[in-house]
Amino acid sequence: MASRTKTAILVSGMLVSGTINTISKKLQLDCRAAGYFNHTANNTRTVHEFSKPWFQSLLMFLGEFVCFFIFLGVRAHKKRRMIRDGTYVEPAPGEKPAGMVYKPVFHWIFVLPAALDLIGSSVASIGLLFIDASIWQMLRGSLIVFAGLLSICILKRRLYGFHWTGIVLTVIGLAVVGTKSVFSGHLKHSSAEAALGVALVLLGSFISTLQMIVEEIFLKKHGFHPLQTVGMEGFYGTVLMIVIALPVVHFIPGNDLNGSYENQLDALYQLGDNALILVISIVFIFSIALFNYTGLSITRYLTTVHRTLVDALRTAFIWIIDVILFYAAGSQYGEPFNYAWDLIQIDGFALLVIGTLIYNEIMSLKFIPACVPHEEESIEDQEIAAADDSLGNKTEPNSDEEEEVVEDDEDGGDETKKILGD
Structure with a gap:
């Protein structure tokens, strides 16, 4: 068990970085700046919102790629220590000894989960355009539902009574939270747009769950270090974004600037025009790296209880900060506090947390025979x-x-x- 100081640092790091990466993601989408030359406005640079969810996926992968350099540092340190202790042995040709020091750094096996990460994260980011950050974070709790169902269909696992109880409570919580988002009468978006946002986030969560299943099937048996997994997915994700995804969304027709689905030149011009967007981008990249590192460390050195509680606190922090932003920085940012609807959201959030606790066997239902x-x-x-x-x-x-x-x-x-x- 880690020391109390180390535990406090890891928990604080995950809580702060996890809160920052969701808030900064939504904050960036709400920022306004002059972009690329608008052909429908006499080629002038018009001011508009930074609605670039696919570009945000590139930033996310860059943040994950930072973990690769952390992995290289850990790997080099371990190799030096093994050489110093006399335990390092140069492998013979054709020999594949176990251990992170001997495993190849680059591997094509990371391409498929990186592609799924790209699609899932981008679809969920598009959904974030139409809903509040707190709702978005709560809807990501649907990962438990999809993970449970896909583990039956693909991994042929058996779910027990407490698993199904957790899933049912989570589904009810998701329905309550989604209802608040669609029918609360938010001024920023219509009910139809909010419903679309909810659907996209759920679809993105489903694809992200497929990514986790693929990681478990193809990566786990190879014994890759977690930081290597995150870092290499970040590397391949960055390559896929730059070479394929961003050019495709730039050139296919859509409702973004100059008839593009998502104009990437416009994104770069907006970064240069508004320093706040640039700063948020840098903060977002490093918060992703820190969140992955601390999250992996908590899972490795502590328990699922710590991880679950930190995730719950993270969601609460995101909600609180989002409300503060609305009243402190103006209605352009954050979300308002509506007493009646926010009580409904609290109820949905509570059901999500309870469902997660039951699913992970943190909250015991052993007094119910079917849930032993x-x-x-x-x-x-x-x-x-x-x-x-x-x-x-x-x-x-x-x-x-x-x-x-x-x-x-x-x-x-x-x-x-x-x-x-x-």
Whole structure:
């Protein structure tokens, strides 16, 4: 267990950086600046909002790529220590010893999860254009629902009663939060736009869950270091954005400047025109890097309880700061406080947190027979089998169930997963 000082630093770092990256993401979308020459306004540079969700995905990948340099530093430090201790052995040709020091740094296996990360994050960012940051963050809680359902369909896992209870509560919480976003009468966007935003965030979460499943199938068995996983996805994501995604969204027709779907020249001109947008971009990049690093460290050195509680606090902080921004910086930024609708949002948020706690077995429902955690269920099965042995009535074990237990044990051995820097 980490020391109290280290724990406090990690928790504070994840909380602050996680709050900053969501707030800065929304704040940047709300900023206004003069962009590229507008062909419909006599080629003058008109002032408009920085509505560039795909460009934001590039910034996100740059933030993840920073983790790659942290990984190189950790790797070099470990290699020097092994050489100093006399434990480093140069591998023979064709030999593939285990350990981060010996594994290749670049690997094509990271391309697929990076592509899914690109699509999922960009779709969710488009949804952020139409809803408040706090709603966006709460809707990202749908990852639990999609992860549970996809683990059944793809990984062939079995969900227990407490899993389904957590999923149902999460779905109800998502419905409550989504209702507030669509029907609260927010001045910035219509109900139809808010509904579209909610749908896009949920779609982005579904794609992000597919990314996690792919990471588990293809990356986990190779034993890559978490920082290498994040860093390499950042590298390949940056390449995919620059070479494919940004040129495509720039040249296909749309409602952005000069008939483009998302004019990237306009984004660069707006960065140069408004120093605030540039500063927010830099802060966003480094907050993504810090959030991933501290999040991975918390998952590795502490427990799921810490991670869940920090995520809940992060969502609350985002909401509070968003409301403060609305009244302190003007209605262009943040979200207003509406007593009736915000009470509904609080109820939805509470259901999301409770659903997460139950799904992760932090809140126990063992007093309900159908919701007994699988570890205890396994112990009871063993006791029954032992009793059968003593009576001479031993039954043959179900091979499928044994395989499921082994798979669960393997999955539980490494809780370190990539944190979505959204």
